[in-house]
Amino acid sequence: MTTPAGGDAILGAGGVSGPQLVASTARPDDWTPSPRQQARESARRRATRRSATLAASSTLGFGLVVGFAVSQSSGWPRVRESFFNVDAGRAALPDVARGLLLNLQVLAICAVFVLVFGMLVAVARTTRGPVTLPLRILAAAYTDLFRGLPFILVLLLIGFGVPGLRLQGLPTGPAFLGGVALTLTYSAYVAEVFRAGIEAVHPSQRAAARSLGLSYAKTMRFVVLPQAVRRVTAPLLNDLVSLQKDTGLISVLGAIDAVRAAQIDTAQIANFTPYVVAGALFVALTIPVTRLTDALTARSDRRRAATGAL
Amino acid sequence: MTGPGDAVLQLRDIRKRYGKSWVLRGIDLTLTEGTATVLIGASGSGKSTLLRCVNLLETIDDGQVLLDGDDISEVGTDPDEVRQRIGVVFQAFNLVPHLSVLSNITLAPRRVHKMGRGQAEQEARELLERFGLADKADTYPDRLSGGQQQRVAIVRALAAKPRLLLLDEVTSALDPELVGEVLALVAELRSQGMTMLIASHEMGFVREIADHVVFLDAGTVCEQGPPTELLARPREERTRAFLSRIL
Numbered sequence: 001m002t003t004p005a006g007g008d009a010i011l012g013a014g015g016v017s018g019p020q021l022v023a024s025t026a027r028p029d030d031w032t033p034s035p036r037q038q039a040r041e042s043a044r045r046r047a048t049r050r051s052a053t054l055a056a057s058s059t060l061g062f063g064l065v066v067g068f069a070v071s072q073s074s075g076w077p078r079v080r081e082s083f084f085n086v087d088a089g090r091a092a093l094p095d096v097a098r099g100l101l102l103n104l105q106v107l108a109i110c111a112v113f114v115l116v117f118g119m120l121v122a123v124a125r126t127t128r129g130p131v132t133l134p135l136r137i138l139a140a141a142y143t144d145l146f147r148g149l150p151f152i153l154v155l156l157l158i159g160f161g162v163p164g165l166r167l168q169g170l171p172t173g174p175a176f177l178g179g180v181a182l183t184l185t186y187s188a189y190v191a192e193v194f195r196a197g198i199e200a201v202h203p204s205q206r207a208a209a210r211s212l213g214l215s216y217a218k219t220m221r222f223v224v225l226p227q228a229v230r231r232v233t234a235p236l237l238n239d240l241v242s243l244q245k246d247t248g249l250i251s252v253l254g255a256i257d258a259v260r261a262a263q264i265d266t267a268q269i270a271n272f273t274p275y276v277v278a279g280a281l282f283v284a285l286t287i288p289v290t291r292l293t294d295a296l297t298a299r300s301d302r303r304r305a306a307t308g309a310l
Numbered sequence: 311m312t313g314p315g316d317a318v319l320q321l322r323d324i325r326k327r328y329g330k331s332w333v334l335r336g337i338d339l340t341l342t343e344g345t346a347t348v349l350i351g352a353s354g355s356g357k358s359t360l361l362r363c364v365n366l367l368e369t370i371d372d373g374q375v376l377l378d379g380d381d382i383s384e385v386g387t388d389p390d391e392v393r394q395r396i397g398v399v400f401q402a403f404n405l406v407p408h409l410s411v412l413s414n415i416t417l418a419p420r421r422v423h424k425m426g427r428g429q430a431e432q433e434a435r436e437l438l439e440r441f442g443l444a445d446k447a448d449t450y451p452d453r454l455s456g457g458q459q460q461r462v463a464i465v466r467a468l469a470a471k472p473r474l475l476l477l478d479e480v481t482s483a484l485d486p487e488l489v490g491e492v493l494a495l496v497a498e499l500r501s502q503g504m505t506m507l508i509a510s511h512e513m514g515f516v517r518e519i520a521d522h523v524v525f526l527d528a529g530t531v532c533e534q535g536p537p538t539e540l541l542a543r544p545r546e547e548r549t550r551a552f553l554s555r556i557l
Contacts, residue, residue: 208404211365212418212470213394222421226408 085273092265092274099261103247106179113183118190126198146188155181159253178250186243193235197228237293241286316343318505325372333359335529344503346519351526357509361476397467401479403459405451411462412447418470437465457488477508525549
């Protein structure tokens with residue numbers, strides 16, 4: 001994957017094929033490590049064992065101290081009873097999980113609209129020339145507005161303002177309106193991420209594509225955007241994680257999602273454990289996406305290191 | 311209509327400035343069909359700028375650029391149409407990293423010239439075959455050496471069947487041992503009668519490929535002529551000074 005192409009290419013240019021050369025020089029089977037190398041390796045093994053022991057004991061010590069401090073505090077038994085009650089948690093789980101399904105539906109639909117709309121705004125904002133000036137102004141105003149507004153305000157204004165318009169045929173369910181608010185806000189963020197990606201594509205790529213006779217639109221479509229999207233995959237997933245947890249805010253409008261379901265249960269049994277259950281479910285959902293983000297970032301870093309030029 | 315001896319490109323009194331500093335101060339140059347013209351000169355003498363002006367990547371501040379007799383410097387010229395007639399190869403290869411070699415080469419024929427995929431790929435494979443790159447068709451640019459990337463970039467420029475090929479310092483980013491393969495390809499193109507305008511520091515281009523050498527100094531043509539003459543008996547003091555620095 002990360003082998004530089006140089007070695008084989010140089011041989012190729014000289015008209016000599018690589019494999020024979022490699023076969024005649026390298027004979028790793030006959031090799032036994034010299035005493036010096038053996039000493040080095042055992043020293044390295046000792047060092048590895050020592051750091052593993054240190055890491056384990058320091059983690060354990062830290063856990064013990066925190067656990068002791070919490071469990072010895074005078075209020076701990078009451079907190080445990082109201083927030084970490086196993087029976088209450090088990091009883092709330094079905095309701096909260098059902099609510100989480102709504103969060104997931106909203107997430108899936110919003111994610112699609114956010115990606116499409118965010119991309120359109122980014123493309124509009126990076127156009128050049130006088131004809132598209134109004135597009136650029138509009139796109140800039142849109143991103144400024146929705147990145148500046150606290151999300152809760154967007155949610156309340158859309159959730160309570162739009163139904164007041166009494167538009168025929170427009171759904172007024174809290175999940176729909178909450179989804180609209182999420183899409184509007186997150187599209188602004190995602191548009192900026194895409195724009196950063198577009199601007200990070202080296203100008204020479206545009207120059208090369210234009211020199212081949214590709215128009216502006218074709219240059220964007222076939223040369224610039226594919227590279228831009230690859231570059232920003234990790235930050236995009238980051239925004240997706242953020243969107244995922246913010247779907248919990250549609251409960252403010254009254255949609256029965258995981259947060260709202262937990263709230264209802266909490267009110268019924270006078271115990272806060274359902275909130276903890278909802279929180280745990282949200283975190284459990286985001287962890288795989290976060291790990292995927294890390295993996296993708298690491299991969300693109302490796303690629304960039306391997307090719308250099310990219 | 312056209313044949314050897316006809317002017318493919320005529321530059322008349324080209325002037326170009328960035329802000330207040332003049333980069334080109336009146337360049338006159340004629341490229342006849344099937345000849346290779348090599349621009350030499352120090353960094354900042356205007357070689358790359360001149361090429362960018364020909365390709366309309368820069369707008370000139372005075373003068374005329376005639377391509378096959380059409381004034382392409384006139385207001386209202388469609389740059390996309392002009393660029394279909396001129397192939398360009400850059401110092402930094404600029405292959406599209408997410409496309410395979412084959413897709414890089416068929417990009418313009420398919421998307422600009424609306425050629426069918428089958429035909430475009432067949433022609434691309436024939437070109438790769440001709441220049442000894444047939445086995446690289448399905449490889450991605452980051453798996454190629456610099457010399458191979460640059461040869462692919464030249465093939466990509468040829469795929470659009472240009473009237474004129476501009477080469478801008480195509481060997482400057484290469485390790486010395488990779489310069490030869492690119493040089494050989496360009497020599498091959500010359501023997502096939504491709505009209506070329508080449509900016510280069512590489513004396514190999516001057517000696518082995520040039521029909522005509524133009525020495526640019528401070529945005530003007532200081533001296534020009536056949537390579538043997540210009541290298542052996544430079545008339546101008548500035549030419550002599552430049553040649554003694556790089557030879």
